[in-house]
Amino acid sequence: MQNSTNPIDFRCSCAITSSLDILGDRWILVIIKQMLIESVETFKDFLERPEAIATNVLAKRLKLLEDIGLITKSRRPDNNKTNYYHLTKEGLELAPVIVDLAIWSHRNLRSLNPTIGDYEELEYIAKNKDTYCKKLIEGYKDRLERKSLYTIRMT
Amino acid sequence: MQNSTNPIDFRCSCAITSSLDILGDRWILVIIKQMLIESVETFKDFLERPEAIATNVLAKRLKLLEDIGLITKSRRPDNNKTNYYHLTKEGLELAPVIVDLAIWSHRNLRSLNPTIGDYEELEYIAKNKDTYCKKLIEGYKDRLERKSLYTIRMT
DNA sequence: ATAAATTACTTTCTAACAGCAAGTAAAACA
DNA sequence: TGTTTTACTTGCTGTTAGAAAGTAATTTAT
Numbered sequence: 001m002q003n004s005t006n007p008i009d010f011r012c013s014c015a016i017t018s019s020l021d022i023l024g025d026r027w028i029l030v031i032i033k034q035m036l037i038e039s040v041e042t043f044k045d046f047l048e049r050p051e052a053i054a055t056n057v058l059a060k061r062l063k064l065l066e067d068i069g070l071i072t073k074s075r076r077p078d079n080n081k082t083n084y085y086h087l088t089k090e091g092l093e094l095a096p097v098i099v100d101l102a103i104w105s106h107r108n109l110r111s112l113n114p115t116i117g118d119y120e121e122l123e124y125i126a127k128n129k130d131t132y133c134k135k136l137i138e139g140y141k142d143r144l145e146r147k148s149l150y151t152i153r154m155t
Numbered sequence: 156m157q158n159s160t161n162p163i164d165f166r167c168s169c170a171i172t173s174s175l176d177i178l179g180d181r182w183i184l185v186i187i188k189q190m191l192i193e194s195v196e197t198f199k200d201f202l203e204r205p206e207a208i209a210t211n212v213l214a215k216r217l218k219l220l221e222d223i224g225l226i227t228k229s230r231r232p233d234n235n236k237t238n239y240y241h242l243t244k245e246g247l248e249l250a251p252v253i254v255d256l257a258i259w260s261h262r263n264l265r266s267l268n269p270t271i272g273d274y275e276e277l278e279y280i281a282k283n284k285d286t287y288c289k290k291l292i293e294g295y296k297d298r299l300e301r302k303s304l305y306t307i308r309m310t
Numbered sequence: 311a312t313a314a315a316t317t318a319c320t321t322t323c324t325a326a327c328a329g330c331a332a333g334t335a336a337a338a339c340a
Numbered sequence: 341t342g343t344t345t346t347a348c349t350t351g352c353t354g355t356t357a358g359a360a361a362g363t364a365a366t367t368t369a370t
Contacts (some may be wrong), residue, residue: 001182004198007234008267008268010187010267010268010270011205011206011207012205012206012270013205013270013271013272014187014188014205014206014271015256015257015260015261015264015271015273015277016184016188016192016253016256016257016327017188017206017258018183018259018260018264018265018267018268018271019180019256019257020184020185020256021268023256024179024180024181024182024183024184024185025177025178025180025181026176026178026180026328027179028179029171029175029179030171030175030179033169033171033172035346037171042343042346042347043346043347043348044346044347046180047347048164050167050168050169051166051169051172052166053233053329054329054330054331055347055348056328056329056330056348056349056350056351057184057327057329058347059170059327059347060327066334067178067297068267077337079337080336080338081336081337081338081345081347082330082337082338082344082345082346082347083346083347090263093259093262093263094259095251095257096255096258097255097259098171098252099172100252100255101171101174101175101178101252102170102171102174103173103251104174104249104251104252105170105173106170107248108245108248109170109173109174109177111283112163112165112173112223113163113165113173113176115165115167115168116168116169116170117168117170118170122170128338131287154358181357182346182357196332197318198317198318198319199316199317199318202345203320208358209321209357209359209360210318210319210358211319211320211357211358211359212358213323214318214319214320214356215356234366234367235365235367236316236317236318236365236366236367237316237318237366237367238317238318266311306334311370312369312370313368313369313370314367314368314369314370315366315367315369316365316366316367316368316369317364317365317366317367318364318366319362319363319364319365320361320362320363320364321360321361321362321363321369322359322361323342323358323359323360323361324357324358324359325346325356325358325359325367326355326356326358326365326370327355327356327357328353328354328355328356328359329352329354329355329356330353330358331350331351331352331360332349332350332351332352332359333341333348333349333350333351334347334348334349334350335346335347335348335349336346336347337344337345337346337347337359338343338344338345338346338365339342339343340342340343340344340346340347
């Protein structure tokens, strides 16, 4: 049994493998992408995305992400029902990984999945990776700061 | 049922989600890391790594990776038993993703997994990401080219 | 030449998890 | 005050992970 401070069973001491002990999953990075790039912040927002995650799976993943400190759960003072989920600094630092995945997909997955769009945008992103990454992170922080004027932390 | 040319069920048209339809798994990127960084190339090599993948899981993943063209399976002319698994160009292009995962882990996972080592090396990698990435890719290509003098493709 | 060891798997079994559908409870809205 | 919305939980079923054991071909040792 795992202890309460560490809900993850790490396979070994390799940094890369350890990251995959958390992120190596069908949903975790999709959830973080939705928060970072698509401004998803409520339980309902997640359900309405085209990936169509199941409610029980979503609840479990959000709990895990909160437990390990990649996201926070907060609530509007004017609304006792709707919860906000937001990325922490640790979660935000996954931006480079997500951008690299987008570029890899753009360059190598179009024949396997011809529905992948945004050709021109992804060309731009591939050519300005670092700049785009910083813009993503700063953009997220700005939105969050503006929002946090009205938001209180739950946990 | 899926057709034979495409063994992956893509969830939607998002490039990032599509990459995770393939890579979003406990083992796929670990296997690619072992090949790229740890010079793993035979079935036995994989089994001897500290991650300790099960034989049935390994066989299934190698088959999938070959089917989608991220690795190749080859054989030494002087040995009818031992197979070589090697990264294709498409597989090699995952190097940036893997390096970013290492950096993220280095910066954010040490408290959750104190056994993660290589502090100094990962500091260097974080500061010279692009250079390190290119060195990884070129190093792999060089090793492979030298080896391919004696190797023939199986499929 | 034969026996032992090695490599690359496959098979079987069990426990865990994904995904679907339905249900629930509290708050918000009309 | 009744309906809708939000955020979940519960129950069910089929698939997968992981452990262990088995197999078959090849290679090495004697």
